[in-house]
Amino acid sequence: MNPASIRVSDAFIDYGELRALVVDDSPSMRNALRLTLSNFGVTKVQLASNAAEAIFQVKGKPCDFILCDFNLGEGRDGQQLLEEMRHGNLISLETVFMMVTAEAFYEKVVATAELAPDDYMIKPFSPEVLRNRLDSILLRKRAFREAYRHFIAQNLEAAIAACDELIRTKPKYVVEALRFKGDLLVALERSEEAEALYKDVIQMRAIPWARLGLARTLHLQKKEDAAEEELRDVLKHAPEMVAAYDLLSEVCLAKKDVSAALDALKKGVAISSKTVRRQQKLGEVAHGNGDLDTARTAFANVLNKGRHSIFVTPTDFGNLCRVQLEQGDLKAVAETLKKNKSTLQASPEGKLVMAVTQGMAHVQAGNLQEAAKLLDEVAQLRAAGTRGDAQLMLDLAGVSMANGRYEEADSIVSEVARNAHDSEALLTKAKRVYEQAGRVDAGASVLSAATSNVRKLNNEGVVLAQRGDYQTAVDKLLAACDEAPRNPRIMLNAVWVILKYIDQAGMDEKLMGIASCNLDEAERLSPGHSRISGLRLHMKDLESRYGIQRRAAG
Amino acid sequence: MKFDSTDLYAALIHELKNDLGLLSMTLESIPLQGDAAHDEPVDASRMLCQGVVDRLQQALLIYKAINQQIHPAIDAYSPHDLVREIQDRATALSRGRIQIEATLAEAVPALWFFDRDLVEMALINAIHNSLAHACSALQIKASMVEGCLALSVHDDSAGYPEHILNSVATNTSYRSSGTGLGLQFSKVIAQSHDNRGRQGELRLHNDQGAVYSLLLP
Numbered sequence: 001m002n003p004a005s006i007r008v009s010d011a012f013i014d015y016g017e018l019r020a021l022v023v024d025d026s027p028s029m030r031n032a033l034r035l036t037l038s039n040f041g042v043t044k045v046q047l048a049s050n051a052a053e054a055i056f057q058v059k060g061k062p063c064d065f066i067l068c069d070f071n072l073g074e075g076r077d078g079q080q081l082l083e084e085m086r087h088g089n090l091i092s093l094e095t096v097f098m099m100v101t102a103e104a105f106y107e108k109v110v111a112t113a114e115l116a117p118d119d120y121m122i123k124p125f126s127p128e129v130l131r132n133r134l135d136s137i138l139l140r141k142r143a144f145r146e147a148y149r150h151f152i153a154q155n156l157e158a159a160i161a162a163c164d165e166l167i168r169t170k171p172k173y174v175v176e177a178l179r180f181k182g183d184l185l186v187a188l189e190r191s192e193e194a195e196a197l198y199k200d201v202i203q204m205r206a207i208p209w210a211r212l213g214l215a216r217t218l219h220l221q222k223k224e225d226a227a228e229e230e231l232r233d234v235l236k237h238a239p240e241m242v243a244a245y246d247l248l249s250e251v252c253l254a255k256k257d258v259s260a261a262l263d264a265l266k267k268g269v270a271i272s273s274k275t276v277r278r279q280q281k282l283g284e285v286a287h288g289n290g291d292l293d294t295a296r297t298a299f300a301n302v303l304n305k306g307r308h309s310i311f312v313t314p315t316d317f318g319n320l321c322r323v324q325l326e327q328g329d330l331k332a333v334a335e336t337l338k339k340n341k342s343t344l345q346a347s348p349e350g351k352l353v354m355a356v357t358q359g360m361a362h363v364q365a366g367n368l369q370e371a372a373k374l375l376d377e378v379a380q381l382r383a384a385g386t387r388g389d390a391q392l393m394l395d396l397a398g399v400s401m402a403n404g405r406y407e408e409a410d411s412i413v414s415e416v417a418r419n420a421h422d423s424e425a426l427l428t429k430a431k432r433v434y435e436q437a438g439r440v441d442a443g444a445s446v447l448s449a450a451t452s453n454v455r456k457l458n459n460e461g462v463v464l465a466q467r468g469d470y471q472t473a474v475d476k477l478l479a480a481c482d483e484a485p486r487n488p489r490i491m492l493n494a495v496w497v498i499l500k501y502i503d504q505a506g507m508d509e510k511l512m513g514i515a516s517c518n519l520d521e522a523e524r525l526s527p528g529h530s531r532i533s534g535l536r537l538h539m540k541d542l543e544s545r546y547g548i549q550r551r552a553a554g
Numbered sequence: 555m556k557f558d559s560t561d562l563y564a565a566l567i568h569e570l571k572n573d574l575g576l577l578s579m580t581l582e583s584i585p586l587q588g589d590a591a592h593d594e595p596v597d598a599s600r601m602l603c604q605g606v607v608d609r610l611q612q613a614l615l616i617y618k619a620i621n622q623q624i625h626p627a628i629d630a631y632s633p634h635d636l637v638r639e640i641q642d643r644a645t646a647l648s649r650g651r652i653q654i655e656a657t658l659a660e661a662v663p664a665l666w667f668f669d670r671d672l673v674e675m676a677l678i679n680a681i682h683n684s685l686a687h688a689c690s691a692l693q694i695k696a697s698m699v700e701g702c703l704a705l706s707v708h709d710d711s712a713g714y715p716e717h718i719l720n721s722v723a724t725n726t727s728y729r730s731s732g733t734g735l736g737l738q739f740s741k742v743i744a745q746s747h748d749n750r751g752r753q754g755e756l757r758l759h760n761d762q763g764a765v766y767s768l769l770l771p
Contacts (some may be wrong), residue, residue: 032579102572112627122671124575124607128642136635171664175630205667205749207629235624353648 015041023068036127051076066095093148114243149378187533191220230377242268258289276306296323312355315389321357348386359399401437417450418484454484470501488526491518507546571610579601612739624746625668666703672757676685676740680766681709702769713760
């Protein structure tokens with residue numbers, strides 16, 4: 001068979017119809033690429049010189065494929081841009097993202113990243129290479145269209161069926177279809193099936209992503225030793241695979257081996273320091289382990305390297321300041337706040353972080369009066385519904401207690417405890433706040449009062465549901481939700497019993513609406529929680545059974 | 555700031571490679587005019603420029619191989635796509651001077667496991683050699699040999715000289731000319747591919763021209 005004939009018979013891609021975005025910081029490279037693209041008929045080409053421009057462009061006009069240089073000079077690199085575009089749903093799975101790398105080392109980092117581009121090319125490349133690579137990816141996207149369509153509609157079962165069809169009928173896409181199916185099985189928590197799938201791929205060839213997938217399914221099944229062994233061996237063969245360090249740190253944390261987890265995160269950061277979430281995790285783990293220097297560097301990196309990143313929130317500013325305070329470095333805290341003042345003042349959450357942090361600094365310096373002024377400001381923000389992460393709220397309670405405002409402090413701690421009634425780590429931190437204020441007994445009663453009612457309602461609801469009395473279970477869990485309005489675990493339980501109730505008693509649109517809101521809110525509070533995708537699927541199934549149109553988001 | 559001299563050289567080569575890449579793209583954009591006095595030197599400079607780019611890429615890789623082991627990034631790729639891409643690149647490089655043919659044996663599966671970038675670099679190097687020495691035709695072939703995917707470049711040149719055949723067959727290094735460097739590079743790439751104890755191989759022989767084969771287990 002002559003390969004040239006395949007192109008004619010099997011597929012035709014009309015490049016004149018496609019819209020391209022070229023992202024490169026070098027003007028001569030951008031122009032050279034535009035010229036190359038025009039040679040094979042792509043005339044709708046937009047150009048961007050950095051990540052911010054690229055995001056602006058895709059928001060304005062969706063494009064079919066993106067050619068992006070990995071190294072974009074100052075600011076975000078190509079990998080960060082890809083992650084923000086995919087996570088922020090700025091581009092769909094059908095949009096081709098092609099990374100261009102010049103450095104031999106980064107080509108591997110890019111190729112093995114957890115969120116990999118559709119393909120990558122090493123600079124310099126000839127027009128024929130670009131054309132061939134684009135042909136292949138566009139045809140692959142065409143073959144996967146059904147699977148993507150179902151995935152985008154959150155219809156994961158149907159997406160799996162589409163993958164199975166590809167595996168049966170399209171030998172060229174077998175491995176790619178297995179890879180996508182593996183991700184879907186993991187999302188559905190069908191760990192054993194996923195494990196078998198990855199083992200099948202490894203049987204063909206022990207390629208790193210399949211071994212990483214296997215390790216992930218082992219970790220999900222709590223087989224931590226086996227997962228660790230697999231990961232350590234993968235890293236011996238593919239030392240640039242940063243996603244393997246991330247998973248290794250999770251596995252080590254599950255084994256309560258904090259120093260090994262830190263070590264893994266540090267290695268990942270050394271390879272790819274710009275990934276904000278890895279730096280956040282490193283800071284968090286180091287802080288929890290009392291390694292303040294590492295935590296400070298990591299949290300500072302989050303802010304420096306993640307400038308303008310959608311993954312950076314006011315919490316990150318609070319995290320850095322907290323470590324600086326713990327190190328007694330009040331000057332650094334003042335500098336951090338001064339430098340980021342305009343960013344923090346731009347949102348109520350940012351204002352809250354700023355006020356609490358300044359309050360802590362004043363308490364530490366003995367200026368209780370100044371701290372009191374800030375507490376008044378915070379009280380207004382809270383009254384308007386502004387909340388911070390649990391750690392920040394506990395810090396706030398500490399400042400309040402230092403100022404003798406016990407009632408305010410108790411209500412803040414109580415709220416944190418109600419929303420995290422099952423988190424040993426947070427409740428321990430809350431206890432410590434009371435210890436420091438010399439109010440151990442008061443703390444014990446606040447915490448037990450806060451958690452006992454939530455726990456009681458939740459447990460009763462779950463027991464009733466297990467007995468099949470879904471109706472009463474729904475009442476109990478909705479009462480628990482009122483009690484603890486920001487508790488993901490309670491929300492997910494409420495969603496679960498509502499769906500069970502509808503299964504049994506038939507559609508109730510009002511309850512369905514409540515379940516849908518709770519699920520969205522739980523996902524916002526606890527993104528990637530393992531129960532979410534399963535519940536979404538169940539909800540989807542009920543909606544289609546009763547012919548309800550999915551509410552538009554927002 | 556202090557520079558380690560070897561790192562400095564690597565960085566320099568890297569920079570040059572990128573500049574040459576741009577130069578090469580610029581040369582690509584010069585339209586042919588159907589006038590040999592214009593077209594031939596343009597073609598010759600394009601070829602030369604591509605050749606230098608590829609040689610620099612090899613130099614970087616060999617530099618890396620000396621300092622640390624090469625870990626090929628193996629994944630599933632389509633041999634069909636690979637052969638088509640190499641054919642397109644060879645056709646563009648030859649601009650009609652040499653006839654390029656590509657064949658895929660029936661037995662070649664839809665997918666095979668290899669490091670696409672490394673294998674392409676090795677094959678393009680072989681293509682450069684063949685384009686420089688072939689009389690009129692060059693054939694790119696994918697087939698199955700001893701259970702391995704065999705990727706071959708076959709030309710109608712006078713064939714490899716005896717000392718090159720010997721040096722590749724006997725594993726002694728041969729480094730008096732660019733040809734030697736390129737073939738050593740192919741060998742390193744072939745050998746970095748292994749699967750269940752079987753190592754990849756570079757095989758050279760003459761059969762009405764030079765035949766270059768990479769065997770990937």
